[in-house]
Amino acid sequence: MSSLSATLNLLRPSLAPPPPSLRFCDVRNSASSYCTSRRLALFHLGSALPQSQLLVAKASELLRGERNTLEAAPVANLAQAGTAITKENALEWVKNDKRRMLHVVYRVGDLNKTIKFYTECLGMKLLRRRDIPEEQYSNAFLGYGPEDSNFVVELTYNYGVDKYNIGTGFGHFGIDVEDVSKSVELIKAKGGKVTREPGPAKGGSTIIAFVEDPDGYTFELLERGPSPEPLCQVMLRVGDLDRAIKFYKKAFGMELLRKRDYPEYKYTYALMGYGPEDKNPVLELTYNYGITDYDKGNGYAQIAIGTDDVYKSAEAIKLYGGKIVLEPGPLPGINTKITACLDPDGWKSVFVDNVDFMKELE
Template identity: 30%
Template sequence: MALRRMLHFVFKVGDRAKTATFYRDVLGMKVLRHEEFEEGCKATCNGPYDGKWSKTMVGFGPEDDHFVAELTYNYGVGEYQLGNDFLGLTLQSSQAVSNARRLGWPLTQVEEALYLTHAPGGYPFYIVDKDQPPHDPVQKVSLGVSDLHKSTHYWATLLGMTVMDKKENNKTVLLGFADSQCKLELRDVGGAVDHGTAFGRIAFSCPREQLPSIEALMRKENQKILTPLVSLDTPGKATVEVVILADPDGHEICFVGDEAFRQLSAVDPKGNELLDKAMAEDKSDEWFAKHDKQKAAA
């Protein structure tokens, strides 16, 4: 399944300005593209919301060969409750450690050369204090599971990932589609997985021709399909096809046709400028303050 690749994790953010500071100034990621939408996504990319929202892709390099973050912002929603589903994103960058220290961004040393920090909203990030590698600095995404054996079967046998490492004692399994890609770590949380209201989503690409067979396999195995094969239009860009699944713990998984996605995900040199413009034009914080109200909590 080497033709499949890990693409991004979707984070719901309540404060775009603080979030932009974290990804751009602390981690050192770049804005790859930014889009504004007037109504909710057909594939619920922004969650169960129908209103205006935005999507910002950030990463250390193009989505063609880097694992990136998709930041979705729903206008009018100021915070999301975290669960124990997303357990962290690990990246290697001594520059990010020094950026955090310089900016006074909280860092906790977990072990030698490994630090824990948090994105706005509370999402955990682990930073390995070593030089940034020439390829993608993002090493792995960690998700909580309630039954490691069942989850390993789902991700390896049904979705075709390779088990790259298994630690029985601390109940973790590391999987991937290729050595050169970001990995997925499954960690047994010793009980039910709670997605809170921030429930994320992990995305993969595969050749477009594989999408119907992925859906058919999930039907045959009585696994959950959240969104059957659907086409998503982005004005002025490629139309992509996606299938959205849920694993045994309800982790949302999006498979997208690779050929069209590579066109859709081309880096927009104006991405940074578009994000800054959108944040400057978003007067929602001022409106809520003026009317002595608080933004909704999801």
């Protein structure tokens, strides 16, 4: 078992073998084999299990020796990187860090069916696809432009699992289209499910519609002009909007682009991102009056964000109330540096070293 697999096992509540998409290739495989499965930890950290299981830190006593060894490594990495920062300079560093949203990762029950829907109905392009039978999973990357410059989706299919619980916390993905009505007509013609017919948004003038993909994930279609980032939103529900805004501003370095309250509909939302919403994907955080906790299900996994320094990113996250669930450091075999964290509501994000990420795409 590789050290990465052991690390991931420590996050599980039992000694059962790790699920398909959490296993790393055998260390005897060639470098090209590592490239084939290079996202196993990077973006599949959490792509096969319910989030509640992944966050259980209690490991078996039989793994105590391995755990002690594994836990020592991040400490050494942090010491070597010299990343001790204080609140006084963390905020400035975070704002100056070169960050962008890279991927959003979630699980689907039929990869072929979902790819067909995304390409034929939503106009996405299939960028890459992998089938790893020895690891019992397949995945695909789809979007409206190349991964080195665009925000894309990463779909994971775990062999034998055809249904996931999306939960009540995940909201929707947003897509900019030039004509919502025409898009809806196409989706209907292809057998897609429309859950909200085209019309003005509540309290606004933007024409929108809602559709569901084959797994029940909701997509909001927004009628706007041509956009460099048509995949424009990920909406998540939170229990304390002011707390969430503060966290994403300080720990993630995002800007508060918009905040609107709709008392007649009993909700408030905020758009957070790394630049203007007409040119960049945004995180839409929604607070529904009186609801402080949500079922996150086991379908949605995480967002991946690029950073110049995963060590400093982890330290800043700790300073501002986040929880590190994977200490920063290089992944075994591929040396890509990552760290994973939870926000105050329990939503997970993975930070990925920018230079390492670009090398992987090569």
